[in-house]
Amino acid sequence: MGAFTGLNISSSGLSAERLRMDTISSNIANADTTRTETGEPYRRKIAVFQENLDRELNSVTGQYETKLKGVKAVQIVNDNSSLRQVYDPSNPDANAEGYVSMPNVNILNEMADLISSTRAYEANVSAINAQKSMFSSALQIGR
Amino acid sequence: MNISGFIPVDTLTKLNSMTGTNNTYKLDSIVGNDEDKSTNNDTAIDFSSILKDKLNEVNDKQVSADNMTNQFIAGDDVDVHQVMLSTQEAQMSLQLAVQIRNKIVESYQELNRMQV
Numbered sequence: 001m002g003a004f005t006g007l008n009i010s011s012s013g014l015s016a017e018r019l020r021m022d023t024i025s026s027n028i029a030n031a032d033t034t035r036t037e038t039g040e041p042y043r044r045k046i047a048v049f050q051e052n053l054d055r056e057l058n059s060v061t062g063q064y065e066t067k068l069k070g071v072k073a074v075q076i077v078n079d080n081s082s083l084r085q086v087y088d089p090s091n092p093d094a095n096a097e098g099y100v101s102m103p104n105v106n107i108l109n110e111m112a113d114l115i116s117s118t119r120a121y122e123a124n125v126s127a128i129n130a131q132k133s134m135f136s137s138a139l140q141i142g143r
Numbered sequence: 144m145n146i147s148g149f150i151p152v153d154t155l156t157k158l159n160s161m162t163g164t165n166n167t168y169k170l171d172s173i174v175g176n177d178e179d180k181s182t183n184n185d186t187a188i189d190f191s192s193i194l195k196d197k198l199n200e201v202n203d204k205q206v207s208a209d210n211m212t213n214q215f216i217a218g219d220d221v222d223v224h225q226v227m228l229s230t231q232e233a234q235m236s237l238q239l240a241v242q243i244r245n246k247i248v249e250s251y252q253e254l255n256r257m258q259v
Contacts, residue, residue, distance in 0.1 A: 003239075004232050014224040128228070135235050139242045 005068070006131045012070030013124040016049050019073050020117045023047045024110055031105045034093040041093075042103040044079035079104055197243075201236045208233040 023045045033042040052069040081104050089098035208229040215221045 003235075007228055007232060011225065011228050015222060018222060018224075125224075128231075132231060132235065136238070139238055142246075 003135070007128060009068060009070035010124045010128045010131070012052060012072065013127075014121060016047075016071045016073055017117050017121040017124065020047045021114070021121075023076060024113050024117060027105045028107065028110050028114075031103060031107055031110075033103055034091070034100060041083055041101045042105070043083075044081075044103065044105045045076050046079055047076050048074045050074045198240065201233075201240045204229075204233040204236045 027044050030042040036042055049071050050073075052072040054067045054069050055064050056067050057063075058065050083104050084102040085099045086102050087098055088094055088100045091100045094100045208226075211221060211226050211229040215223065215226045
């Protein structure tokens with residue numbers, strides 16, 4: 001374990017939460033978007049994360065051992081739940097019956113995700129500060 | 144009184160191997176007098192070159208923190224927490240280096256005060 005391994009792990013957590021925040025921002029910004037490149041309405045985006053492990057050869061024991069490297073973003077997937085149907089005949093994207101397919105974004109859910117993402121980011125910062133104070137108190141040894 | 148009774152023997156041999164086989168500190172690498180490096184570079188790793196290497200690593204951290212900050216200011220794809228973390232790493236490395244230096248100076252002064 002290097003001196004800054006923990007910092008790098010927490011850094012990956014911070015990056016992951018930034019990405020989650022980006023997807024949530026995109027969902028909120030496109031909450032009423034009825035047109036995308038594929039022609040159908042915007043679909044809610046979800047960031048998928050995976051634990052980041054690395055196998056390394058230990059130079060002393062000669063055994064492979066797993067190293068913790070934090071978290072990594074694997075992909076951003078679409079939420080394929082059903083789209084909202086809103087009756088609005090004046091909308092240019094309305095179908096023959098006057099219904100418009102609206103994105104499956106629920107603003108309230110997005111706000112809750114926003115809060116949890118912010119808190120998770122703060123938790124990672126707290127972990128970093130704890131590691132830093134641990135390092136500082138190690139430097140106090142023998143003072 | 145026998146001093147080697149206090150200190151385990153392998154500690155002494157490690158110290159000797161770190162400071163060179165003839166137990167003298169070599170200042171060649173600091174002064175830049177490298178011509179006899181080729182003759183005695185088999186196992187002798189002198190104290191000053193270790194110190195210099197480690198100080199260079201600390202300096203590298205400072206430089207990379209500087210580069211990261213410049214990239215962030217220039218608008219490159221660098222997150223703000225990466226900038227903060229690299230400066231933190233640089234700061235922590237420097238604190239460690241200062242503490243090591245304090246220990247070295249302390250032990251030097253201890254030796255200097257020794258009654259002969």
